[in-house]
Amino acid sequence: MNIYVxxxxxxxxxxxxxxxxxxxxxxxxxxxxNPYDEYxxxxxINQRDAHGGEVTVVTIGDEDSEKQLRTALAMGADKAVLxxxxxxxxxGDQFTTAKILEAYFEDKEADLILAGNVAIDEASGQxxxxxxxxxxxxxxxxxxxxxxxxxxxxxxxxxxxxxxxxETSLPLLVTCQQGLNEPRYPxxxxxxxxxxxxxxxxxxxxxxxxxxxxxxxxxxIEIFLPPEKEAGKVLEGEVSDQVKELVSLxxxxxxxx
Amino acid sequence: MNFELxxxxxxxxxxxxxxxxxxxQPRAIEIDTEAxxxxxxxxQMGELGLxxxxxxxxxxxxxxxxxxxxxxxxxxxRVCGSTGLSYAAAVSLGASxxxxxxxxxxxxxxxxxxxxxxxxxxxxxxxxxxxxxAGGTKTTAVIxxxxxxxxxxxxxxxxxSFAKTxxxxxxxxxxxKGKNIISAIIVPTDTEGVKITSNYDKMGVRGSDTAExxxxxxxxxxxxxxxxxxxxxxxxxxxxxxxxxxxxALGLGIxxxxxxxALSYAKERTQFGKLISSFQAIQFKLADMSMEIxxxxxxxxxxxxLKDNEKPFSKEAAYAKLYATETAFRAANQAIQIHGGYxxxxxxxxxxxxxxxxxxxxxxGTSEIQRLVIARQLGC
Numbered sequence: 001m002n003i004y005v006x007x008x009x010x011x012x013x014x015x016x017x018x019x020x021x022x023x024x025x026x027x028x029x030x031x032x033x034n035p036y037d038e039y040x041x042x043x044x045i046n047q048r049d050a051h052g053g054e055v056t057v058v059t060i061g062d063e064d065s066e067k068q069l070r071t072a073l074a075m076g077a078d079k080a081v082l083x084x085x086x087x088x089x090x091x092g093d094q095f096t097t098a099k100i101l102e103a104y105f106e107d108k109e110a111d112l113i114l115a116g117n118v119a120i121d122e123a124s125g126q127x128x129x130x131x132x133x134x135x136x137x138x139x140x141x142x143x144x145x146x147x148x149x150x151x152x153x154x155x156x157x158x159x160x161x162x163x164x165x166x167e168t169s170l171p172l173l174v175t176c177q178q179g180l181n182e183p184r185y186p187x188x189x190x191x192x193x194x195x196x197x198x199x200x201x202x203x204x205x206x207x208x209x210x211x212x213x214x215x216x217x218x219x220x221i222e223i224f225l226p227p228e229k230e231a232g233k234v235l236e237g238e239v240s241d242q243v244k245e246l247v248s249l250x251x252x253x254x255x256x257x
Numbered sequence: 258m259n260f261e262l263x264x265x266x267x268x269x270x271x272x273x274x275x276x277x278x279x280x281x282q283p284r285a286i287e288i289d290t291e292a293x294x295x296x297x298x299x300x301q302m303g304e305l306g307l308x309x310x311x312x313x314x315x316x317x318x319x320x321x322x323x324x325x326x327x328x329x330x331x332x333x334x335r336v337c338g339s340t341g342l343s344y345a346a347a348v349s350l351g352a353s354x355x356x357x358x359x360x361x362x363x364x365x366x367x368x369x370x371x372x373x374x375x376x377x378x379x380x381x382x383x384x385x386x387x388x389x390x391a392g393g394t395k396t397t398a399v400i401x402x403x404x405x406x407x408x409x410x411x412x413x414x415x416x417x418s419f420a421k422t423x424x425x426x427x428x429x430x431x432x433x434k435g436k437n438i439i440s441a442i443i444v445p446t447d448t449e450g451v452k453i454t455s456n457y458d459k460m461g462v463r464g465s466d467t468a469e470x471x472x473x474x475x476x477x478x479x480x481x482x483x484x485x486x487x488x489x490x491x492x493x494x495x496x497x498x499x500x501x502x503x504x505x506a507l508g509l510g511i512x513x514x515x516x517x518x519a520l521s522y523a524k525e526r527t528q529f530g531k532l533i534s535s536f537q538a539i540q541f542k543l544a545d546m547s548m549e550i551x552x553x554x555x556x557x558x559x560x561x562x563l564k565d566n567e568k569p570f571s572k573e574a575a576y577a578k579l580y581a582t583e584t585a586f587r588a589a590n591q592a593i594q595i596h597g598g599y600x601x602x603x604x605x606x607x608x609x610x611x612x613x614x615x616x617x618x619x620x621x622g623t624s625e626i627q628r629l630v631i632a633r634q635l636g637c
Contacts, residue, residue: 070264071271185276188306188319191268 001053003044006115008034009068033068036116038183039176045076054078062086073194074186080199093216098130103207113173132173142177269325273332282336288464303374317373323561327506334510338613339464345503346415351378358484379420381411398427407475417468418455440489443481450475461612498574505577508585515592516546546588553581572634579627582617589614
């Protein structure tokens with residue numbers, strides 16, 4: 001089985017993030033594999049181990065993205081591809097990413113493509129579904145279980161806490177939700193072997209794309225941090241008075257009723 | 258000159274950090290209070306290849322270097338001194354001597370299970386009357402036919418109760434000048450006559466196993482001699498030099514853990530209407546801790562680099578061990594001070610860091626012995 005994983009490098013949101021001049025400061029920021037993409041890598045490795053084949057991890061990024069790719073290789077992926085857009089593209093959005101990936105997958109025979117449900121930075125959740133549309137293959141988002149039998153796949157999909165069971169067929173794209181698996185730590189031998197595994201670097205030129213083909217469809221107007229969380233309010237007195245006060249606050253102050 | 262870690266080293270550090278934070282940290286208080294060796298954690302560490310970092314793949318190792326190993330010890334020590342000590346001792350003292358001085362057969366037979374993390378090894382050097390004065394070893398190994406017959410007593414031996422093999426140092430004869438010849442012999446712990454007890458009630462590193470070993474007419478084949486008979490003493494000096502880098506890394510981890518805890522506490526704790534991190538008295542403590550930690554890290558990485566590049570590293574290993582462990586003690590002590598009364602409570606963990614750090618100024622060569630080693634290197 002030809003298995004591909006779409007992987008994104010993101011900020012470690014557990015670290016402090018600074019915004020200045022409408023941009024996120026990336027000096028000194030910690031970068032990690034998008035946590036939802038880790039589920040995708042783990043699932044890809046498990047599916048390969050069960051059904052045979054090869055796992056290729058694909059990312060669009062810059063030179064530093066090699067680190068995240070090597071980590072995926074250390075976890076057990078077989079090959080990695082870095083589509084380096086550092087010199088060619090100023091900006092990009094989900095359209096850009098999906099277009100580049102479409103071009104990459106044009107001559108590939110992918111049986112299964114796995115992506116994260118969302119990336120924790122911009123959380124659009126769009127790249128996977130867009131790519132599947134371009135490629136004309138079925139897709140299922142937020143999956144929590146995947147069983148493959150020949151050409152058929154049985155999937156459990158998280159629907160706001162409920163489970164939907166879906167049957168579909170390969171080739172297929174899925175996006176991975178928490179609960180699908182427990183991503184492994186890359187082992188020491190895995191880390192040492194990762195440096196010997198193939199890592200191909202491409203530019204959009206190699207995919208026969210021009211800058212205009214992938215120009216973003218959206219514009220970022222402003223980036224700002226959420227307001228600091230304010231202390232909560234504790235209502236006091238008789239319960240019936242508290243209820244009255246609460247209703248009045250929700251009506252008049254917060255205007256949610 | 259390049260101060261950057263390689264990609265593999267960065268990945269190893271990150272992986273061990275995550276493992277330490279997610280798996281070991283939640284258990285650290287329990288490991289200390291119950292003084293129970295965390296067998297299950299060691300099993301997982303073995304599966305991740307941590308116990309085989311500095312050994313080649315052909316012996317079940319991961320083919321990493323000393324720097325990677327030091328990074329791993331630091332990250333584990335940062336959350337749990339007990340686990341860090343048992344880890345450092347298993348690799349540096351239990352397994353390394355077999356790798357450096359063992360025959361091909363000994364490596365296959367004894368090193369492989371240790372490097373794969375399927376068994377633990379231990380190093381029996383210290384005796385009730387031979388601590389810093391290792392030359393005062395009383396345990397004897399006498400040749401009898403094809404065997405050595407070993408008699409004696411070892412104390413303060415890390416991991417011995419859980420070890421499959423112990424490398425025992427013993428007097429095997431006298432040289433021309435009438436001085437004792439001390440050799441190292443691999444003793445499987447299930448050999449008849451080996452008795453291992455673990456009754457110590459320790460101040461710190463309480464979850465790391467420390468044992469006494471009694472050897473009574475213990476017979477092992479002569480082929481279990483590790484390296485050459487005459488060079489036994491030189492061999493364990495080399496072993497201890499390497500071990501010092503790992504104990505230094507453990508001290509560094511404890512110091513870093515102390516700073517992390519003290520800094521985040523200082524940024525949350527308000528007194529006199531201000532965060533205590535805005536007071537110079539606290540700032541200066543944090544600045545000193547941070548500076549000493551970075552200096553310790555630099556000398557540890559330098560000593561490890563020298564070892565990896567097969568250059569002499571005795572002096573640097575002694576610098577590193579001495580400086581990093583004394584840094585650990587100072588940093589833990591100041592971390593308690595910054596926490597005030599809370600720091601004295603187990604829940605805040607910094608008091609444990611101090612108790613754990615104290616051991617590092619004693620074990621694997623006291624601070625005083627490190628100063629002697631350095632002075633000798635200066636030609637005194």
